[in-house]
Amino acid sequence: MTKLVYLHEPGVLCNLALRYRLNEIYTYTGRILIAVNPFAKLPHMYDMHMMEQYRGVQFGELSPHVFAIADASYRAMVSENCSQSILVSGESGAGKTETTKLIMRYLTFVGGRAIGDIRSVEQQVLESNPLLEAFGNARTVRNDNSSRFGKFVEIQFNKSGRISGAAVRTYLLERSRVVQISESERNYHCFYQLCASGKDADKYKLAHPQNFYYLNQSHMYELEGVNDAEEYLKTRRAMDIVGICFSDQEAIFRIVAAILHLGNIEFSPGKEFDSSVIKDEKCKFHLQMAADLLMVDVNLLLSTMCYRTIKTPEGNIIKAVDSSAAVIGRDTLAKTVYARLFDWLVDNINKSIGQDMESRSQIGVLDIYGFECFKYNSFEQLCINFANEKLQQHFNKHVFKMEQEEYKTEEINWSYIDFVDNQDILDLIEKV
Numbered sequence: 001m002t003k004l005v006y007l008h009e010p011g012v013l014c015n016l017a018l019r020y021r022l023n024e025i026y027t028y029t030g031r032i033l034i035a036v037n038p039f040a041k042l043p044h045m046y047d048m049h050m051m052e053q054y055r056g057v058q059f060g061e062l063s064p065h066v067f068a069i070a071d072a073s074y075r076a077m078v079s080e081n082c083s084q085s086i087l088v089s090g091e092s093g094a095g096k097t098e099t100t101k102l103i104m105r106y107l108t109f110v111g112g113r114a115i116g117d118i119r120s121v122e123q124q125v126l127e128s129n130p131l132l133e134a135f136g137n138a139r140t141v142r143n144d145n146s147s148r149f150g151k152f153v154e155i156q157f158n159k160s161g162r163i164s165g166a167a168v169r170t171y172l173l174e175r176s177r178v179v180q181i182s183e184s185e186r187n188y189h190c191f192y193q194l195c196a197s198g199k200d201a202d203k204y205k206l207a208h209p210q211n212f213y214y215l216n217q218s219h220m221y222e223l224e225g226v227n228d229a230e231e232y233l234k235t236r237r238a239m240d241i242v243g244i245c246f247s248d249q250e251a252i253f254r255i256v257a258a259i260l261h262l263g264n265i266e267f268s269p270g271k272e273f274d275s276s277v278i279k280d281e282k283c284k285f286h287l288q289m290a291a292d293l294l295m296v297d298v299n300l301l302l303s304t305m306c307y308r309t310i311k312t313p314e315g316n317i318i319k320a321v322d323s324s325a326a327v328i329g330r331d332t333l334a335k336t337v338y339a340r341l342f343d344w345l346v347d348n349i350n351k352s353i354g355q356d357m358e359s360r361s362q363i364g365v366l367d368i369y370g371f372e373c374f375k376y377n378s379f380e381q382l383c384i385n386f387a388n389e390k391l392q393q394h395f396n397k398h399v400f401k402m403e404q405e406e407y408k409t410e411e412i413n414w415s416y417i418d419f420v421d422n423q424d425i426l427d428l429i430e431k432v
């Protein structure tokens with residue numbers, strides 16, 4: 001890209017389109033790799049032979065490839081003894097998650113664990129994917145399996161450059177999706193999986209998703225080529241693999257079911273001004289189910305939604321709230337419980353993969369949503385766009401400065417993947 005005479009948007013797009021037509025999905029802009037989603041399986045691009053070809057080769061010598069980025073990152077870590085990060089950014093459906101998996105595959109290839117290890121870290125991280133996807137992925141208008149959270153996978157290495165552990169950190173789970181979905185989209189996969197699970201669904205008094213408010217705001221219930229009942233079994237298997245015991249698995253799905261029942265609780269105005277009561281018998285049933293599944297007192301659960309506590313220096317004042325505030329309380333509870341469940345799952349996955357607290361250095365792969373702009377944008381879009389802006393500023397500062405010196409290019413904003421000092425990324429994430 002840097003060899004273009006005029007580096008402007010039409011030139012960049014034309015170059016990408018021409019290369020794409022020649023089946024060249026990767027293009028460099030200096031040290032940054034642009035990947036165009038092929039939406040087709042290209043096994044020859046990622047096989048063992050290809051990995052062998054890129055191993056240890058000077059960056060830029062071979063055709064642009066995601067393996068070249070991973071290799072340069074690995075070599076920089078070994079030779080400079082400094083942790084690295086690879087940032088994978090782009091809009092929804094661009095191919096970030098697939099790219100992350102390819103990077104991990106390559107890193108395991110060059111830095112595979114010592115002989116004797118039964119399961120590689122890549123295997124372990126990949127095996128935990130169905131679980132993360134069941135609880136953190138959903139159908140959007142752009143992608144049937146869109147990750148609704150950011151992910152930072154840290155691959156840890158010992159002093160001989162061998163993988164010694166890994167950890168997955170997640171950011172910005174889209175909590176609002178639990179209680180609100182747009183037309184043609186779905187809530188998180190786990191809800192539909194549980195509804196389709198047969199005996200387990202009966203146990204928790206669940207039925208078709210159209211019966212639950214948190215699922216029926218959009219009329220999209222099924223995904224093409226996906227059987228939710230089978231996916232449920234896969235999620236259960238993934239839980240077995242990461243060592244979540246049967247009773248914890250039961251607790252997880254009790255919480256998922258409780259959230260669906262919570263969503264069906266409606267309120268009517270109470271007798272007193274600005275107060276609310278539960279609407280009818282049907283809602284009472286869902287309230288009782290939610291309380292039973294969460295193992296909490298039913299009256300206490302109701303009062304957490306219909307009342308609020310104001311803390312004053314003189315003590316707490318308990319005040320009734322109107323029915324619309326009670327709905328907000330209900331939704332907040334559902335979102336918080338779900339987000340905590342997700343964090344708990346991530347913790348368990350990390351325990352199962354095993355971290356090396358004494359690792360010499362690490363390569364972090366950040367897979368994070370790109371800029372978003374919808375008809376209605378919420379606080380989440382602000383956070384996502386802010387995070388992207390900060391990351392881009394960082395790259396513009398560190399990477400483009402270097403390139404400008406080298407190639408005299410102008411600053412452009414683009415989706416990129418690249419490697420930088422790992423500590424910078426960690427500091428940045430903390431700030432964001």
Ligand SMILES: Nc1ncnc2c1ncn2[C@@H]1O[C@H](COP(=O)(O)OP(=O)(O)OP(=O)(O)O)[C@@H](O)[C@H]1O
Pocket residue numbers: 037038039040041042090091092093094095096097098099143145146147148369370
């Ligand atoms: N390198 C690739 N080769 C073949 N297919 C790909 C590749 N990258 C992406 N795809 C296809 O594109 C789809 C979407 O990719 P992916 O889920 O990685 O996007 P994403 O950027 O992570 O999206 P989101 O932000 O919504 O999670 C994949 O399911 C896959 O079919």
